[in-house]
Amino acid sequence: MKIEKFKFNETGLNRFFGPLEAKIMTALWNGSEMSIKDVQHVLEKEKAVNFNTVMTVMNRLVEKGVLQKRLKGRTSMYQPILSKEEFIDAQSKELTHELIDEFGSLAVTHMLDALEEVDDSLLSMLESKVKQLKKDE
Incomplete structure (x- = not known):
């Protein structure tokens, strides 16, 4: 949806x-x-x-x-149809894909810049995800 x-x-x-x-x-x-x-x-x-x-x-x-x-x-x-958490997850995923499709590396760059303002646990989670993506290649 x-x-x-x-x-x-x-x-x-x-x-x-x-x-x-x-x-x-x-x-x-x-x-x-x-x-x-x-x-x-x-x-x-x-x-x-x-x-x-x-x-x-x-x-x-x-x-x-x-x-x-x-x-x-x-x-x-x-x-x-979805729990609140599932709904937010689906919508944020859709929005992220649309931003990357439309603005490409510029959107990714701004997302990375925004990481300066997040807590360490979110940064650690992102690092784990990147490592997993590299393993799957």
């Missing part, structure tokens, strides 16, 4: 989703399979959200391939 619009000026899940979509995804990732009413109840703790609005957004997330929907009796139940 590829999210078509990545928003550089946003943070967190709002880079991939609209504000309500992000709240719905967070509710579903923090819980289990939920109905529209269940999600609306979680969101109402912050502020009132119309049932029909929640239903429309959740069905849009199904169309985008982020949620799956099944019937339990007469109630539609929703759950994320």
Whole structure:
């Protein structure tokens, strides 16, 4: 699944989703399979959200391939297709490939420059990955 619009000026899940979509995804990732009413109840703790609005957004997330929907009796139940970690991994991988495809070595150079600002554990993990890639050649 590829999210078509990545928003550089946003943070967190709002880079991939609209504000309500992000709240719905967070509710579903923090819980289990939920109905529209269940999600609306979680969101109402912050502020009132119309049932029909929640239903429309959740069905849009199904169309985008982020949620799956099944019937339990007469109630539609929703759950994320991927865990939050799997989703972030897939999106960051897709974004990285797109940057390298479009900008090539310039994107790689900037990624390497950014390593000056990361902690040592991330740098060690990267070094291990590079060593593994060289072994596989």
